Amino acid sequence: MVLNRMRNIAFLSTYPPRECGIATFTQDLVRELDKIKLLQKPKIIALSNDDYKYDNDSVKMEINQCTREDYIKAAKAINNSSIELLVIEHEYGIFGGECGEYLLDFVDNLNIPFVTTLHTVLPKPSFKQREILNIIGKKSKKIITMSKNTVYVLENIYDIDKNKIEVINHGVPFRIMPARENLKDKYGLKDKNIISTFGLIGPSKGLEYGIEAVAEVVKKHKDIVYLILGQTHPCIKREKGEEYRERLEELVENLGIKDNVCFINKYLTKDEIINYLQISDIYMTPYLGKDQAVSGTLAYAAGYGRVIVSTPYSYAKEMLSEGRGMLGEFKNAYSLAKCINYILENPDKKRDMEHKTLKVGKTMMWESVAKQYAKLFITVIEDHKKEGSLVV
Incomplete structure (x- = not known):
């Protein structure tokens, strides 16, 4: 693994000022990853629903979640950028189409490796929900889940390869507090x-x-x-x-x-x-x-x-x-x-x-959690490069 180079990653997610738990989660993780010198400052491809304006320097691109063409345009723009790895924060409701199916247009047109963090794992999904997560699981280099109890569900309900699944706890911000x-x-x-x-x-x-x-x-x-x-x-x-x-x-x-x-x-x-x-x-x-x-x-x-x-x-x-x-x-x-x-x-x-x-x-403090994410991201990037070098 190469350790002396800063990797370039991006997140596809909601982001503040959008009032959403996934937006806060991504902001917290990005802020902590920014302290890790092996990574460039992570970039955000933000999902928008026109209820607010993104004025954060981290947001480099927006996708209107209900506009299908935006997903394809964004994927092609990422392919032509210096981004080496994309991290998808997945929740059915933040993407457009039935059960967030527009995300499939995005990954179908994405040529760089990506990993997916799951914020919802349903043990009894609808046909459409299962289909979407099954496809995402097959195309992702890694699937990150935040609880051990979902590993069995991902394997047996969504047919996701166990070797792709990583369990990393939900992060918590650290503060020194009075009594x-x-x-x-x-x-x-x-x-x-x-x-x-x-x-x-x-x-x-x-x-x-x-x-x-x-x-x-x-x-x-x-x-x-x-x-x-x-x-x-x-x-x-x-x-x-x-x-x-x-x-x-x-x-x-x-x-x-x-x-x-x-x-x-x-x-x-x-x-x-x-x-x-x-x-x-x-x-x-x-x-x-x-x-x-x-x-x-x-x-x-x-x-x-x-x-x-x-x-x-x-x-x-x-x-x-x-x-x-x-x-x-x-x-x-x-x-x-x-x-x-x-x-x-x-x-x-x-x-x-x-x-x-x-x-x-x-x-579960973000410093510890972010280090686990960073290690995983770097491993995926380096493994992908090795795979590419073996292609004749």
């Missing part, structure tokens, strides 16, 4: 037990069950404050306005727990997210989808050693194994409340869970 109680005091929450949930809000998050669980816990623990952090998902807001949030607020009112639930209705910065996590005694994800393979919000909570209470979706079961948190039942507020009460009433067990979670969380 939890000091930060609580700063937020006016001294002597409160804080539960939090953050991320873009929509019906799939199951927040009504989280609220009902808190109403049950309040019967025994009056000092609970549940922070619901984040704005409504832009796509949901565009289609249905604030209908879901308003239903949640009405539920809080009807349950008589206005003093115990606080909505922070904004798109949070990373520093805000980390501050709120630091003051949290429990992080809760009452999500409804049992097949969710990755959760960036749960990864952040694990990274900062929070005790996590969750429904047993795929990623939560993996991350909370070995005593790193507690799993309730889907659509069961009483089950979630039972978990919360146990944690509040057993401080020694809570500390043990925090310790176990933090041990794993330390391995």
Whole structure:
């Protein structure tokens, strides 16, 4: 492997200011990769939906996600550039066409090697979803997934070669934080037990069950404050306005727990997210989808050693194994409340869970994760060059 040359890579992804978890993920990874001297500053080919303007120097090209011709033009432009490797951040919904099928036009016209990071792995895909990921898997040099539980699915459902699959954890930004109680005091929450949930809000998050669980816990623990952090998902807001949030607020009112639930209705910065996590005694994800393979919000909570209470979706079961948190039942507020009460009433067990979670969380900081990505990217580039040199 050649180590004294800077490689030239690019990402196909959403990117800030687009308010999207994949955009934030890519920005965090690119910023960390930029510190690694074996790579040139990574470039971005950004997927756009005309709702915002890209003014970031890293964005070198845009694809209108609903314009099929843009994908072919972009692939040909990349072929004629100095880019040596493309990284595709894949989620069906960010690409145009049925289940994001326009991406296939892109890879069909791409002549340089590419790797694909999967943000969604469905164990029961539709025919179209399976077809797309199967083709991407065959053409990618590597498939990156963020959880071990998806490897079997990728092999057996999508027929992807196991030797192509790499597992790299979702990254978490590192900050040196003040003590939890000091930060609580700063937020006016001294002597409160804080539960939090953050991320873009929509019906799939199951927040009504989280609220009902808190109403049950309040019967025994009056000092609970549940922070619901984040704005409504832009796509949901565009289609249905604030209908879901308003239903949640009405539920809080009807349950008589206005003093115990606080909505922070904004798109949070990373520093805000980390501050709120630091003051949290429990992080809760009452999500409804049992097949969710990755959760960036749960990864952040694990990274900062929070005790996590969750429904047993795929990623939560993996991350909370070995005593790193507690799993309730889907659509069961009483089950979630039972978990919360146990944690509040057993401080020694809570500390043990925090310790176990933090041990794993330390391995998920972006510095460590980016080094794994960089090593993989360089290996793919060098292996591709060796393959080319063997062609007679």
